[in-house]
Amino acid sequence: MSVIKAFLFDLDGVIVDTAIYHYRAWKRLANELGFDISExxxxxxxxxSRMESLDLILEHGGLTLPEETRTELAAKKNDWYLELVSRMTPDDILPGVPQFFSQVRKAGLLAALGSVSKNAPLIIxxxxxxxxxxxxxxxxxxxxGKPDPEVFLKGADELEVSPAECVVFEDAVAGVEAGKRGGMFVVGxxxxDVLTQADMVxxxxxxxxxxxxxQKAQ
Incomplete structure (x- = not known):
């Protein structure tokens, strides 16, 4: 086994929970198009990813729209989402995260964020x-996007460590699969019951x- 040198973290559902903001923005868009989406x-x-999410929503609503309209709708949803996340504060960090990151530093490990969100820097x-x-x-x-491992492989690359020296922290099935496909130890x-592919949960x-x-990873 390789010695672990780096931890790679997904953002949403691991460090913060912006899922509710995504849901509110997508729901608003679906309602505007004449249908609804559930939690x-x-x-x-x-x-x-944003465009893949939009496609799933349009399919759910039985709509087929041209590329240009889809791009406009995705941008509109993102504007609504940004309105919501721009009000976030350190109080939105999930319980236990600051303490865990303190341990990461004390252990001398590197840390990277691996998020498919283009808004990740704003939230951070x-x-x-x-x-x-x-x-x-x-x-x-x-x-x-995930489940392709690109986001985590780029993280390892920027940290100058090998995938086998990395642990990924993920809350989504697609993210767990991305970490595994990248050759990394994955903590769900x-x-x-949901994150069945993860090495530990x-x-x-x-x-x-x-x-x-x-202890589990090395």
Missing amino acids: AFNERLKGV ERIGMQDAFDAIIDGNKITR IGSP APSLQELTVEQVL
Whole structure:
């Protein structure tokens, strides 16, 4: 086994929970188009890129729209979403995250963000965690969304470590698959019934210590 040198974190559902803001913005868009989406349907959009999410929603509403209209709708949803996340503060950081990141630093590990969201830098700034990461990979730096491993492989690359020296923290099925496809040890944040591909699962970072993760991963 390789010695673990770096932890790579998804943003949404691991560090903050912006899923409710995504849901409100997508729901508003669906309502404007004449139909509705449920919270259960919204689960399918987690870890999926903006345009792919829009396509799933349009399919759900039985709509086929030209490329230009789809681009406009995606931009409109993003504007509504940004209105909501721009009000975020450090209070929106999920319980246990600051303590876990403190352990990461004490253990001498590198940390990277691996998010498909193009808004990740804005959120990290709003919650005051810019200094917590040695590298930030977001939707602006990648061409393929999860479950493609590109976002995590780029993270490893920027940190100058091999995939085998990395641990990924993910709450979405697509993200867990991306980490595994990238050849990394994956910690699922959520339910073991859902994140079946993960190497280990915890309800949140609050229920984990860096030592527990390293014992399992190396």
